[in-house]
Amino acid sequence: MTSTQLAPPDAGTDRDAPAVHVRGLRKSYGGRAVLDGLDLEVRRGECFALLGPNGAGKTTTIEVLEGVRRRDAGSVLVLDEDPATAGRGWRGRIGVVSQGEGAAQALTVREALDHFAAYTATPRPTDELLAAVGLEEMASTRVGRLSGGQRRRLAVALGVQGNPELVFLDEPTTGMDPVARRQFWQLVRDLRAGGTTVLLTTHYLDEAAELADRVGVIAGGRLVEVAPPAELGAALRREATVRWREDGGWREVRTAAPAGVLRDLLAATPHDEVPGLTVTRPGLEDVYLALVGATPGGELR
């Protein structure tokens, strides 16, 4: 995939208003609340990543924002319109890459792109799209014969075909190999550099850290924290763990001031040698697990 600069999206109606504005979003399935008063704001031009465990409600949220799922309560504005009532003009301003399998299995990749271009007001040229998602060599292959990761790439190409102002990417890199993931990341960076707002869901914390300006974590039906990836869980991150061996076992101290602990430790140790000494701070994964209430072993607290 090349890092083709993508055409800037059309100017929106109000450039200062957030691209997505959600207050008090509620959604239940069969009496069970999945979204329980979710607030969310995505700024124009940013890449926002929604994180959360399986079943947290990420897809439900995205589908409500896309206007394909009804909400029970709450206010939702996407590009200044309510997706529940917005018309075709609005639909043309958003791009959707969902988790589902695409149609058009019997068409070749190029035919599929040409076919859907006919429904798009100002489609990006098919060759440009093929290059952007690294599918040039598969252009003549039938969609039904693509691998799972290649299908995801095609889905991404279709999602950005109409130069959307805002693109929704629901677990876009699931099933992609590491090379394809990195190509996809470049595509997202290009989109963002061209002014497109990106809202993506992912289970890959490295992906969120790599791409997102801000990350939001859904748990218990709400957004429990929103921050740039490096600042997520700031309070949790302040605490370091100092660990060393002593008397045949491991000792561990959690502290916001590891330098002081080290000074005391070294002062009490002959020859300045502390066996097995490490100082670690929680990474994004530790913070995420703490926020969603799970232990590193996987079980919920």
Ligand SMILES: Nc1ncnc2c1ncn2[C@@H]1O[C@H](COP(=O)(O)OP(=O)(O)OP(=O)(O)O)[C@@H](O)[C@H]1O
């Ligand atoms: N159409 C539906 N009918 C009934 N329950 C549903 C429906 N769609 C989703 N759910 C349930 O709602 C909850 C949230 O699902 P959702 O797909 O929004 O979560 P998610 O965060 O996207 O999960 P994942 O990470 O596994 O994709 C799950 O428990 C799911 O089983």
